[in-house]
Amino acid sequence: MYNSYLSFYFMVYYQETEQINQVKYILEVDGLSKDFIPPLSFRKLIGLDFRHRRQTRALEDVSFSLKKGKILGVLGPNGAGKTTLLKILATLILPDKGSVLINGWSVGIDDNKIKSLIGLVSSQERSFYWRLTGRQNLEFFALMYDLENPGNKIEELFDLFEIDYQDNRFDSYSTGMKQKFALMRGLLNDPGLLLLDEPTRSLDYTTSLNFRNFIKENLVLEKGKTVVFTSHNMDEAMHFCDIFMILHKGRLYAMGTLDELRKKINNQTASLGEIFVKLTEGESLTRSQKSEVRSQKKKRKN
Secondary structure: OHHHHHHHHHHHHHHHHHHHHHOOEEEEEEEEEEEEOOOOOHHHHHOOOOOOOOOEEEEEEEEEEEEOOOEEEEEOOOOOOHHHHHHHHOOOOOOOEEEEEEOOEEOOOOHHHHHOOEEEEEOOOOOOOOOOEHHHHHHHHHHHHOOOOHHHHHHHHHHHHOOOOOOOEHHHOOHHHHHHHHHHHHHOOOOOEEEEEOOOOOOOHHHHHHHHHHHHHHHHHOOOOEEEEEEOOHHHHHOOOOEEEEEEOOEEEEEEOHHHHHHHOOOOOOOHHHHHHHHHOOOOOOHHHHHHHHHHHHHHHO
């Protein structure tokens, strides 16, 4: 009986391993759409006014694929659908339409397998326990992952990130240090796919640069991880990502390398900001993005 169980276990494990090895793309998204109904304002709630609650389309018919070992930059202003896309990839919410395959596993069906493969890091991190130390926080999350020998993994991460203050209370850490712990937590289960939702938004320039360099050199180039990185900062993404996705008002306008996007608009020297403006016809750009485009044009003229 025991031998039969072991044989069955290893047969399933072998089949899943073979499936993973044969998968060409770590990420395949087809026809993804998601609608939300905005919450009622306090005034309407008090007045019991439930009319005119139109759905907001966060994503509309988004399709793309991504090979392993790449950094995909999902670019767009606030409200473009970037965070919604990452939440779907992280199995936190389900799409209304379309399908998502992560390493051959389907979101909504194989969520437990997918969760063992992914790590999610957000700039708006509120799930750490501030009265605990950094080490205690990671030990808690390691227990939730049911990791074997979590202490060894945590010490390995401390060495990797050169952390010297792991036994201080979490609320004593700087913003950059908190972001490092968020990334360490995302790496606890050694994910093959790392989802980064504007992780450098609250960091200073030096910390942000070191953060990006670490991810690219240590995790992608050295360890072969795949990264999906969302940002509205075109200049930051230009020097960090391999492939770029232009996402605006829930629609995917283009995806490819910088050279491919430049060919798409027939401009071999265009910046990402200019590419974005050309493809979206300048719709709803933020002031900072418009300023960025203007400054990049002036630099090339000079």
